[in-house]
Structure formats: structure tokens, C-alpha cells
Amino acid sequence: MTGQDIDFTKSGVSRFPNRDLGVPRFKCEVGVPLAQQKELGHNRFHPDIPPLFECDPGDEVILETPGYDDYQLRDQDDDSDLNFDLTRTHPLAGPIRIRGAEPGDLLVVELLDIQPLSGIGYSNILPGMGGPLKDWFPNGFKTVWDLHGIYATSRQVPGVRIPAISHPGILAVAPSHELLEQWNRREDPLIETGEAGPRAEATDTAVLRTLEGEEWARVAAKAARTIPPRENGGNMDIKNMSRGSKVYLPVFVEGALFSCGDLHFAEGDGEITWNAIEMDGATWVKFDLIKGGMARYGIRNPAFRPSPVDPNFGTRYISFVGYSARGDEQRYLDATMAAVDAVEQAIDYLTKFGYTPEQAYTIISVAPCEMHVGGIVDIPNAAVTLSIPVDIFDQDILPTA
Structure with missing residues (x-):
């Protein structure tokens, strides 16, 4: 049998019609900003963002997302694109509504797989945003990575080959209105001193799925930026929350309203420059529920079981x-x-x-x-x-x- 004899299909998760697992897949158009495919998701947290999809505990979905930069970075040596619009971060897919999820439950998210889309990654020292050593590098430094198989290499950083520990930087559920107000109360004073990212200075870049007009303006004015991790999960950037992990997210609203994005090909503990090897990609997840799990186990922030998959360096x-x-x-x-x-x-x-x-x-x-x-x-x-x-x-x- 030759390749021409095989009837390939793009349906589900298999190329073979008789092995179609029927997992819903929500596709991201590579190179297109989220605002131009806004039905896919959002870049702020708010409980009133309309769901992308509804499913039951035990169901699986595949969510494709742009990289954290929202396709502003380019595969070129010119670093003029380093000063991109950070208010467009992070483009997320979702939210997914899980039937039966109620406040006080734990949403169990099993990470079945994470794969790149375009095969290009970026890990930049951004001017003014370069982590704790940002003052060392006021001009920034751009790195483009070629993602091939389980390794990444870069022409800007020769002589190293980075193995994949691919993971979503952001896994999250929606906050309740009360929790959202609490975030804003405790973070707003830090915004004034530069110790927290700005919240509402550029609401015109907020993408809130299908919301428009007065509803969009109402939600955008109160919605939280995705930069810090919080009780709902969010931008945790934990490298071992990878393939095979189970993540336990506290539920704050009916349906949980799960979203993900900010995918990383690889990262070190601390993500010290504020960048991993950032990539666009597809996240395949399976959902379950633990009813009343927050009180039963005393969990108020996310917990997780680390991935069983790690590069094998031993003591090296x-x-x-x-x-x-x-x-x-x-x-x-x-x-x-x-x-x-x-x-x-x-x-x-x-x-x-x-x-x-x-x-x-x-x-x-x-x-x-x-x-x-x-x-x-x-x-x-x-x-x-x-x-x-x-x-x-x-x-x-x-x-x-």
C-alpha cells in the first residue's frame, strides 16, 4: 500500500476515518491576531465572557492558541518587533463550560498532549520587562527558536539544544464577580507603584469573545489582566505542569469556565527573563470534577500532579x-x-x-x-x-x- 492509497482526513484527532476519536478541536489560524478570530477566546478574565463550548465531565477537547505575543513577533533577526503591545497578551482559547461544575468543586484538568502549530518559538528579554535583571539589558535581546521534534535550537544562541517540556503557561477557570473585585482591590495600589501590571489603561485591546457594544465595555472595564497567577490558576508558568499532569483548579462560578493558552516549548524554573520558549500550539485536555473538593481537601489555590515525562539528565x-x-x-x-x-x-x-x-x-x-x-x-x-x-x-x- 502506498501513501496515495490511504484516505487521510482532518476530522477528530486521527488521520484515519475508522479511528476518528471525535474530540472537538477549536482551531487557531496561524499568524492571525486573536481580535481577528475572536470567537476562539479572550485575553482578560471575567465571569461574563460567553462560553466557547459546553461539555460533560469525562469529555475531551483540543484548544489551539496563538503564542503569548498574539503573533506580533516575526521570524527575523531584526529586533524592532521587541517593543510590541503587551496589552494584547495573553490570547486564550475558551472558556469551556463543564456541566455540573459549581463553586466549591475542583475541576480536574488532565493534560493529554501539547504540540506546536507553526514550529517557531520566541524567548526574548523584553526592554523594561526582562525579569529581575532587566536593568542589565535595557535594549532587550531577541531569540528565535526552531522547534523540531523534541529539541529546539536557535541561531541567536548557538551551541545549545533545548529538550521539550511543553506546557501551557496559563490554565485557568473564571473568577466570580466577588473574587474579581477582590483582585482589583488588592492589585490596584500596586499598579500605582509599578509593582503590578496595568489593568484598564488600554481596554480597546481587550478581546472578550463575542461580546460587543455596551456589554463589551462593561466587562472590559472590570476584567482582569492575565499577567499574574491567582486563585483561579492563570499565568502559573510551571514547567512540570506538562503532558500527563493532572491539575486541580478551584471552581468559583457555575460551569467553571475553563481557558488555556500561553504555550511553552520549554522553560526553566522561575522563567527568569519573563519568557520561556514561547509558542503557538494545541492543548489536548480531559475534564473531571471533584464535588465539594475545595472544602474536602482544603484547597484554595491550584494543586497539580507533575508530569511523569522529564528530560533524563540524572545528576548531570x-x-x-x-x-x-x-x-x-x-x-x-x-x-x-x-x-x-x-x-x-x-x-x-x-x-x-x-x-x-x-x-x-x-x-x-x-x-x-x-x-x-x-x-x-x-x-x-x-x-x-x-x-x-x-x-x-x-x-x-x-x-x-
Whole structure:
């Protein structure tokens, strides 16, 4: 039998008609901003966004989404597109209404698969948004990744091959009106000091599925940006929430109203530059419900069972230890300072092997690095470790005598 003899089909999830599993698939048109295919989803959180689809516990769906940049970045070496409109992040698919879901339940989301669409990824140090070391890189740094099979490579960061731990940066349910108001109350003061992302300064970029006119304006004025993680899940950016994971999301509204997006090909713990290897892609999920699960298990924020799939590096890492003390500066059990201290040491180290600080910072953010709290009890110093897998490099980066 030749390939020409096979009757291929695009229906369901199989190319073969007699093996069509019939899973609903909601398609994203590659290269087209969400505002031009708004029926697919939304880029704000609000309980009044109309559902894309309704299903039962036990059902599966496949949701395709643009990358977090909403197709503003281009596969070109010119970095003029780094200053794109961040108010268009993150384009999400959904919401999906799960029949029988009620406030106080836990929505169980099993991640069956995550795959790229276009095969191109981006991991940029954005000017003014480059994580805790943003002041090091005021001009930013653009990286384009070619996603082929289970590895990603980049012409901007040669000599490394990044294995996939593909995962959705955002898995979320809708907040209740009360929870949404609470978010706005507690975050608005931080917006004034620059410690939280702006909420309503550019409502014209809000995509709210099929809402229009006065309803769109009402919802857009109160809707929450998708940048921080919150009680509903949201932008958690957890690398081990990958294929095979089960995620337990607290339910705040009838139907749960599940959405996802901001897909990552790979990421290190902390996503330290504010970028993983960001990609467009398809997320295949299966739903279940635990009735009354929030009270029964004392869960108020998402919980999850990590993916059983991980790159196998064994003990092949080099680890850096950071403290909440450096030179004359001393802070009390400050795990963030300790984490940044470890990252700075890792950057200095990688520059000894020919990488620029920009390339080193990018590697730490996108490679499957492990960041652990070593101790937060030995006052006054917290200790955090950053471990970099040495086998992603085409040279030996271990110290030698």
C-alpha cells in the first residue's frame, strides 16, 4: 500500500476515518491576531465572557492558541518587533463550560498532549520587562527558536539544544464577580507603584469573545489582566505542569469556565527573563470534577500532579548557590534575593565559555533548569540553588583542574 492509497482526513484527532476519536478541536489560524478570530477566546478574565463550548465531565477537547505575543513577533533577526503591545497578551482559547461544575468543586484538568502549530518559538528579554535583571539589558535581546521534534535550537544562541517540556503557561477557570473585585482591590495600589501590571489603561485591546457594544465595555472595564497567577490558576508558568499532569483548579462560578493558552516549548524554573520558549500550539485536555473538593481537601489555590515525562539528565547538572547576603548587603531570609544571586553567578560562569550575558540569561530562562529553596530557616540567610543541565551544551562546561 502506498501513501496515495490511504484516505487521510482532518476530522477528530486521527488521520484515519475508522479511528476518528471525535474530540472537538477549536482551531487557531496561524499568524492571525486573536481580535481577528475572536470567537476562539479572550485575553482578560471575567465571569461574563460567553462560553466557547459546553461539555460533560469525562469529555475531551483540543484548544489551539496563538503564542503569548498574539503573533506580533516575526521570524527575523531584526529586533524592532521587541517593543510590541503587551496589552494584547495573553490570547486564550475558551472558556469551556463543564456541566455540573459549581463553586466549591475542583475541576480536574488532565493534560493529554501539547504540540506546536507553526514550529517557531520566541524567548526574548523584553526592554523594561526582562525579569529581575532587566536593568542589565535595557535594549532587550531577541531569540528565535526552531522547534523540531523534541529539541529546539536557535541561531541567536548557538551551541545549545533545548529538550521539550511543553506546557501551557496559563490554565485557568473564571473568577466570580466577588473574587474579581477582590483582585482589583488588592492589585490596584500596586499598579500605582509599578509593582503590578496595568489593568484598564488600554481596554480597546481587550478581546472578550463575542461580546460587543455596551456589554463589551462593561466587562472590559472590570476584567482582569492575565499577567499574574491567582486563585483561579492563570499565568502559573510551571514547567512540570506538562503532558500527563493532572491539575486541580478551584471552581468559583457555575460551569467553571475553563481557558488555556500561553504555550511553552520549554522553560526553566522561575522563567527568569519573563519568557520561556514561547509558542503557538494545541492543548489536548480531559475534564473531571471533584464535588465539594475545595472544602474536602482544603484547597484554595491550584494543586497539580507533575508530569511523569522529564528530560533524563540524572545528576548531570552544575549548581550555583545564592544567598540573601552579598558584600555589605544583608536581607532577612529573602528567597528572591538568593535566587537572583544564584542567577547572576550562573550568568558570570557561562560567559567564561563564550556566551554573552544576554545569551546566558536566555539559556537559564528556557532550559530545563531546576531552582530549589535550599533553606529558609537559618537566619538571616536564605539559600537558593540553580542547577543547569550540562548536556544541553555542545561543549563541556564543568570546571576542571
